[in-house]
Amino acid sequence: MDLLRLGIVALAVALVPLWSAGQAPAPGGKLVEKPWEKLSHRRLMEYGEKALGGDPGKWKHGETEHFVFHFQELADAQLVGEMAEAYYRQIQKDLGVTQDRLTRKNHVFIFNDRDEWQRFFKTTRLDMGAVGIASRTELFLLSPGGARFATGLLGHEITHCIFYRFVPNVVPLWLNEGFAEFESLHVYAKLRGLDETRYSHRRPIHYPLKQLLAATKYPKTDVPKFYAASERLVRFLLTQQDRRKFLPFVQMVASGAKSEDALLFIYHDQFKSFAEFAAAFEKFNQPPPRQEPP
Numbered sequence: 001m002d003l004l005r006l007g008i009v010a011l012a013v014a015l016v017p018l019w020s021a022g023q024a025p026a027p028g029g030k031l032v033e034k035p036w037e038k039l040s041h042r043r044l045m046e047y048g049e050k051a052l053g054g055d056p057g058k059w060k061h062g063e064t065e066h067f068v069f070h071f072q073e074l075a076d077a078q079l080v081g082e083m084a085e086a087y088y089r090q091i092q093k094d095l096g097v098t099q100d101r102l103t104r105k106n107h108v109f110i111f112n113d114r115d116e117w118q119r120f121f122k123t124t125r126l127d128m129g130a131v132g133i134a135s136r137t138e139l140f141l142l143s144p145g146g147a148r149f150a151t152g153l154l155g156h157e158i159t160h161c162i163f164y165r166f167v168p169n170v171v172p173l174w175l176n177e178g179f180a181e182f183e184s185l186h187v188y189a190k191l192r193g194l195d196e197t198r199y200s201h202r203r204p205i206h207y208p209l210k211q212l213l214a215a216t217k218y219p220k221t222d223v224p225k226f227y228a229a230s231e232r233l234v235r236f237l238l239t240q241q242d243r244r245k246f247l248p249f250v251q252m253v254a255s256g257a258k259s260e261d262a263l264l265f266i267y268h269d270q271f272k273s274f275a276e277f278a279a280a281f282e283k284f285n286q287p288p289p290r291q292e293p294p
């Protein structure tokens, strides 16, 4: 099991469409329902096989341009399908990649029945508390009785699956989680025409930088702070530095370089030492002064 590729969300709230009324959904996002035999891609990974349970007849199926869906409620799959394709396009743009390294599609399973979901978790030995989980190119979601899931949390998990299509190797934990956190808000804000700085970057996040960069496991305490600090660092690289350097940086750490070394190598024209990098990041970490009403 690839822990660094695994994202877990622990809350279930309402899933809302990404689009304002009258706005067109992303191209490629229209889900077409099909019988299992007619799907363009049917090869599942270990967890996907377990979710299918050897019986495709238990599920309805459908696909969009990059995703195959297995579901009970068409409306759920359509919402997630439109969202997933929108995330795909924006992430491709943000990373500056034109070539998807995979031709196969991502598989998304949407469970409606909590008992079925728990049975699936038992067979996979995954974390029983979660309602959504991403593993490599597969995504598993619980949408119980119309309660559905949060757009932001879903965006985070979808980002993990899409990132895997463009970056084959494991990247450091902070980068994997920070990128998913960044994109979950960034894509949502972009598609809805919102000013994302109103929702992010409201206070400094104090987390030891070297510890963050070197982490190979989730911290035992204060996990939300670890996620927030990771997001802040990715936001710094993607919004304050030359965005074209981000993908080479990701590829360098995915090839085994340490985060600290890769930062200094790729961003060498900006930072001559790690202390310089840390100081620039700390300056960014302090939110801009808020405008007081006159």
Ligand SMILES: [Zn+2]
Residues within 6 Å of the ligand: 006, 007, 008, 156, 157, 160, 176, 177, 180
């Ligand atoms: Zn995650």
